[in-house]
Amino acid sequence: MDTLNAMLVFARVVEANSFSEAARRMGLSKSAVSKQVSALEDRLGARLLNRTTRRISPTEVGAALYERCARIASEVEEAELIVTRLHAAPRGRLRVNAPMSFGHLHLSPAMPEFLDRYPELSVDLALNDRFVDVVEEGYDVAIRITRLRDSSLIARKLAPARRIVCAAPGYLARHGRPRAVADLTQHTCLIYTYAERSDLWSLSDGTGQRYHVQVKGTFSVNSGDALKAAAVEGLGITLLPTFLVGREIADGRLVNVFPNVIDDFGGIYAIYPHNRHLTPKVRALVDFLVARFGSAPEWDRAIAEVRAEAAD
Numbered sequence: 001m002d003t004l005n006a007m008l009v010f011a012r013v014v015e016a017n018s019f020s021e022a023a024r025r026m027g028l029s030k031s032a033v034s035k036q037v038s039a040l041e042d043r044l045g046a047r048l049l050n051r052t053t054r055r056i057s058p059t060e061v062g063a064a065l066y067e068r069c070a071r072i073a074s075e076v077e078e079a080e081l082i083v084t085r086l087h088a089a090p091r092g093r094l095r096v097n098a099p100m101s102f103g104h105l106h107l108s109p110a111m112p113e114f115l116d117r118y119p120e121l122s123v124d125l126a127l128n129d130r131f132v133d134v135v136e137e138g139y140d141v142a143i144r145i146t147r148l149r150d151s152s153l154i155a156r157k158l159a160p161a162r163r164i165v166c167a168a169p170g171y172l173a174r175h176g177r178p179r180a181v182a183d184l185t186q187h188t189c190l191i192y193t194y195a196e197r198s199d200l201w202s203l204s205d206g207t208g209q210r211y212h213v214q215v216k217g218t219f220s221v222n223s224g225d226a227l228k229a230a231a232v233e234g235l236g237i238t239l240l241p242t243f244l245v246g247r248e249i250a251d252g253r254l255v256n257v258f259p260n261v262i263d264d265f266g267g268i269y270a271i272y273p274h275n276r277h278l279t280p281k282v283r284a285l286v287d288f289l290v291a292r293f294g295s296a297p298e299w300d301r302a303i304a305e306v307r308a309e310a311a312d
Contacts, residue, residue, distance in 0.1 A: 006040035008076060009033055010048060011069040014058050015274065074154060074274060090284040091120035097134070098143035101224045101244055102268070103127035106293070107143065114288050121281055129194070129222075135273050140282050145241070147266035155269045156286050159293035162242045162300065163263040165203070166254045170234040178237070181211040181261060188236035189215035193222045201239050203263045211261065228254075239263065246299025249306055259307045268293065 009026070013033060016022040023033045041048050048062035058066055098107050104127065111123055126132075126139075134142045134153060145161050165184070178184055181203055191198045198220065203211045217236050221227055224244050231238045231245075232253050248254040270286045 003040070003043060004072070004076075006036045006043075007065075007069040008073050009036040010040055010062075011066060011073045013037060013049070013056070014062070014066045015070075017056060019056070070274065077274075088280045089120055090118045090281040092281055093122050093124055094141070094281045094285060095124045095126070095139045096141050096143070096285070097126045097128070097132050097137075097139045099145060100127045100129050101241075102143065102145060104225075106243060106299075107289075110289070110292055114285065117288070118281075118284055121284070123285075134271055140272060140279070141285060142271045143268065144271050145266065145268050148269060153271050154274060155271050156290065157267045157269055158286075158289045159243075159268040159297045160264065160295065160300070161266045161268050163239050163265060164242055164245070164249075164303070165201075165237060165239050165257040165261065166231060166245055166249065167237040167257055168232055168234040168253065169255055171231075171236060172255060172257075174234070177255075178257060181213050181258065184213050184215055184237065187215075189217040190227050190230050190236045190238035191215065191217055191220040192224065192227055192239070193220045201263075203239075203258075203261050242303055243268070243297065243299045246302045250302040256303060256307065259310070 009022070009028075012026055013019055013022040016025060019033050019037075020030050023030045026033070037049065044065075046061045047059055048065060050057045050059055096107075103125065107125065108127075111125070115121060115123065132139060132142055143158070144155075148155050165181075175187060178187060181201075184201070189201075199215055201211075201213050201215055203213075219230055219235055221230070224240060227238050228240055228244055228248065230236070231240070232248060237257060245254055249256055270289060272282055272286075
């Protein structure tokens with residue numbers, strides 16, 4: 001038990017970047033916190049923190065240990081608050097951040113049902129495509145579409161994130177339908193400029209085979225909605241998330257050019273700080289969104305149905 005307590009204290013020190021701040025958050029004295037960390041170092045026979053007069057930082061060993069201690073701390077908090085969570089009704093204001101397109105298409109339409117289910121809650125939803133600091137900017141939850149790298153936050157996957165190559169039927173009628181990914185080099189492609197390599201598309205056929213193709217075109221833009229609108233008008237071929245084009249594929253305004261080729265680029269996640277992830281209001285929203293979207297979200301089902309109809 002002493003080792004467990006020391007690990008919990010160590011995790012809080014790393015998160016606070018300060019013995020004093022960690023002590024304040026935990027309601028302990030600075031000396032008690034320092035002793036716990038020192039005792040843990042003695043027990044493990046390794047230095048966990050680099051200490052200077054101005055700041056502290058984890059050593060390589062400390063950083064590796066922190067990853068595990070943070071998960072332990074989360075489980076301990078959940079165990080301590082499980083009864084409260086079961087009996088407390090979600091209430092108060094919930095500050096949520098989400099990407100613009102996903103927020104407009106899928107998050108905002110979900111809010112009436114969510115708020116009807118939890119009448120003591122209010123939602124303050126901010127939609128933008130910039131990277132927000134969840135802790136510094138005071139958000140309870142942020143929706144991110146990415147491959148996760150930031151281990152200082154808790155994340156729960158709401159749905160897969162996939163992209164497909166698509167174009168309007170009119171464009172394909174005029175220019176022909178590419179038979180292979182390599183054929184895209186001969187077509188006008190519409191490019192999303194926020195991508196790390198906007199002119200290099202990386203795709204997979206679901207079997208592990210990956211394709212990389214250099215594309216070019218006459219229209220580049222930093223908005224997925226603008227890219228979709230240009231594709232619908234027949235300006236060229238584009239690579240877009242399925243959550244953005246599911247409806248257009250279903251109603252025939254866009255065609256999935258390579259039905260067996262897809263770019264699985266991570267997931268759609270709810271991100272929340274360690275010290276907030278167990279509040280009833282955050283738990284309520286995340287559980288609601290997991291149930292609403294899930295591993296086979298509505299937009300992916302719509303695309304799969306069109307593919308199945310074409311195969312018949």
